[in-house]
Amino acid sequence: MAGMTFADKAVLVTGGATGIGRAACVAFARAGAQVMIGDKDAQAEETVAIIAQSGGEARFVPTDVTDPAAVEALVAACVAQFGRMDAAFNNAGVLPPQRPIHEVPVDEMNLAIDVDFKGVFYAMQSEIRHFLKVGGGAIVNTASVGALIADPNMSVYCAMKHAVSGLTKAAAVEYAQKGIRVNAIAPGFVVTPMTQHWADSADFRAAFFANNVSGRAAVPDEIAGTVLHLCSDAASFINGATIAIDGGQTAH
16 A cells, blocks of 8 residues: 555654564564664664664664653654654553552552553653644554453553553544544554563463464564554544454454
């Protein structure tokens, strides 16, 4: 589709070191975008190298998304490096250990709030400030099927992902008339370094696949395509949506 090209465009991605973030960065670059990556994980340098090997252009700025000044600096770095920022994918996040609510330590709860919610909020603030100056842009946030349903022992994670979905809707309503679209993705079980411990657990796989109509997990590349679509002109009338990419898990 013509609207899916990102030639002469620049895209910012948080959490681009591994998993879904890396897959999205590589896909954006293959579609012609210049990619600015913000992450605490130095493996983002590997993402830059992968893009460079394919003839693409990417840069990495070490970024703590829990620090609003660092996120503001990341946006500024994207604009300084590439002369523009047309879209942003806020993907940085953490996955707290599975525990019942009454056993969740305060530090684990606070980390999830700081990264999974505040990190997205701070990123959106900085991105929206830029998009208001240039007349618009597209933002995609990583939520989860945990923003649509709940699973036992994942209370804090589900709460934060519900918050991301709500924040996405609120921002879409506030800025639609300013040319800014804001959407979220809700991936199901995707095998990434963050979820590898689940993929390695026979008990988890048996329980999960017994109730999943697809009978398998996704790989990051299967998520990246929707991210690109939502950031592209081909999705010009999609706004405020949280789109499930779960192989039918939430339809069952």
